[in-house]
Amino acid sequence: MTGLSVNNLLGIKDLQVEDIQSIFETADNFKEVINRPIKKVPSLREITVANLFFENSTRTKLSFELAEKRLSADVINFASSSSSVSKGESLIDTVNNILAMKVDMVVMRHPKPGAPHFLAQHVEASIINAGDGTHEHPTQALLDAYSMRERVGDVQGKKVVIIGDILHSRVALSNIFCLQKLGAEVMVCGPATLIPKWIESLGVAVSTDLREALNWCDVANVLRIQLERQELPYFPSLREYTMQYGLSRALLEGLGKEIVIMHPGPINRGVEITSDLADSPHSIILEQVQNGVAVRMAVLYLLAGKIERNPA
Amino acid sequence: MKPVQVLNSEQLSITLTRLCHQLIERHGDFSQSAIIGLQPRGVFLAERIVEKLIELTGLPRLRYGNLDITFHRDDFRRKASPILPSTTDIDFQIEELDVILIDDVLYTGRSIRAGMDAMLAFGRPRRVELLVLIDRRFSRHLPVQADYIGRTVDSITSERVSVQWKSSDGQDQVILHPASPEQ
Incomplete structure (x- = not known):
């Protein structure tokens, strides 16, 4: 088994069958982890994840946030209703401002189909699509x-x-x-x-x-x-x-x-x-x-493994 | 240089028996003890130790589990290919128990550090000991020493020690592989 063939999870369409199998096998292990008395592992302690929700969500947001925290990542949350988006800022500007604070991964939900694909072409961070309009989840x-x-x-x-x-x-x-x-x-x-x-x-x-x-x-x-x-x-x-x-x-x-x-x-x-x-x-x-948390932990873990380190 | 056999099947069996007797000496009836094999290779040794202990002591069963350390390793994102996990199956709490961690080879000490970290998710043990079949002396990166040692080996970094088991590799033996020519 090798790592994922992609650097971002934009849609299932881009994944190989082997990627899906790797995610499932890794999720099996995380499922065991989240049933332990201490449900946390330190793998992503060097990683900061931004959860950008430009559209309402309860369970997906909670599930991602829990997955990130159980991997020991630092987490920042953003909801468009309480942000500068309402002041007319563009998507790239919003995200680049967040990335300037040294964020490694972005989990994004957006009402427009293709928004995460667009972002992946323009910013230096690993992007996970948490739902883009009527396109993919x-x-x-x-x-x-x-x-x-x-x-x-x-x-x-x-x-x-x-x-x-x-x-x-x-x-x-x-x-x-x-x-x-x-x-x-x-x-x-x-x-x-x-x-x-x-x-x-x-x-x-x-x-x-x-x-x-x-x-x-x-x-x-x-x-x-x-x-x-x-x-x-x-x-x-x-x-x-x-x-x-x-x-x-x-x-x-x-x-x-x-x-x-x-x-x-x-x-x-x-x-x-x-x-x-x-x-x-x-x-x-x-x-x-319940499986949502384990699967999201697997996706975060496998994608984080592909982020280059900056030994600063 | 050709690969050197450090232990053959017969010597390995003697060593395992000796290690078991040392464990019995210190742990008695194992009522307050737990054995944890470290994935992926330590579990083969742990299985054999448990099997032998049951044979020697006549106890019906021992507290025994396998622990995967992947998510606690300190080299995540520092290797070309990602580190992929094995299973953890520990169906007991280690709170207030004497834990014997088992791995096949003690080399830099980093796996054991990760193992101790991973183990703490299952409680706070009273005491933790380390049993290894092969101790590669003078190669430690961390201050980790074993309590029970099968055989001590002096080796250089470019050499490789492989512990093979009948159940997984067809034969019980320990081999010291020399540095490959390109290294």
């Missing part, structure tokens, strides 16, 4: 595949359906890339208005019939309806969406087989998934959150 896809592997074994050959708002979801796109690289079959399912027209060109199956999709799959990854990104009404009402695409325990029990339910959060209970199903043994939603 690579660490979420990695932790989803990692959690899947933990529950169902090898992802290779497994059938995974991604249900819901595919059009506005960076999680869906990163998941498609990641699962396909690992050899899984992927289907997307949702109202036709929320499935991008080009999606079949990625080699995924498309269904608008939830029951058919669930009958086909081994794992269902359920997404939230991203009302905040929807400028137009894509379906008549939330209630109608729930009737057609909401998952419930009764629906699953009618399938005659066991499937695993995943959700990247935040959950809208009673909309895309019922409360009892989200809390049932079918669901690995909280395992996903």
Whole structure:
């Protein structure tokens, strides 16, 4: 096993299968570390990480921050709502000002697709994409595949359906890339208005019939309806969406087989998934959150290993 | 120069038995003791020591675990290729126990320093001892010495000591490899 082929984690699209395997194997070790009485190792004590969140986030930000702290990195946090961005500063200027304070790595969430790619070309720091608009959310896809592997074994050959708002979801796109690289079959399912027209060109199956999709799959990854990104009404009402695409325990029990339910959060209970199903043994939603820290530790560790030292 | 055999299979077996007797002398029934093998190569020695101790003492089991030191090493980001971890499996707390750390070769002392650091995540031991099969004398970078030593070897930096085990390498032996010509 060697190091990563990339110096930044901008998207799953740029990763080799070996990179994903390295991240998973390293995450296995960190999972053991975070279950110890002392959950901290000193690997990144020479590294400073800036978490730049130009868009709201709860779990991703907490998860990254915890991962950084458990690796002993120094951490600075930035939220655009309380910053000079509102005074008209450009992205490169904001980031270069932060880097001038000797920051080695940047974890960034941004509403514009491609923002981290743009930044990677212009600044001297290792960049981790924590979600760029509707484009990619690579660490979420990695932790989803990692959690899947933990529950169902090898992802290779497994059938995974991604249900819901595919059009506005960076999680869906990163998941498609990641699962396909690992050899899984992927289907997307949702109202036709929320499935991008080009999606079949990625080699995924498309269904608008939830029951058919669930009958086909081994794992269902359920997404939230991203009302905040929807400028137009894509379906008549939330209630109608729930009737057609909401998952419930009764629906699953009618399938005659066991499937695993995943959700990247935040959950809208009673909309895309019922409360009892989200809390049932079918669901690995909280395992996903726990694995998120271990996977992010692995990504930080492997990327930090590639940063050149300045023996000053 | 050809590689030199420092210990053959028979000598190694005698040395292991001697080390075990020394441990029994100091630790008695091992009720307050724990054995920790350092990954990746120390665990082979630790397994053999534990096996032999059980045989000699007749105890049903000993507290024994493997510890990976990767995340505590002091050479992260100083090597061309990243250091990749092995597994840690310690299913007990070492609080107030006498811990015996086991590694195959004591050379610069840096691994042992990292091992002691990593070990502290599992509690505060009462006392820590170090057992090594091979002590490469006069090559220490840190003030670390072993309490139990299989064989002391005088070697120069460019030489390499390899400890081989039947379970992983097909044969029990210790080899001193000379400096390669290009070095």
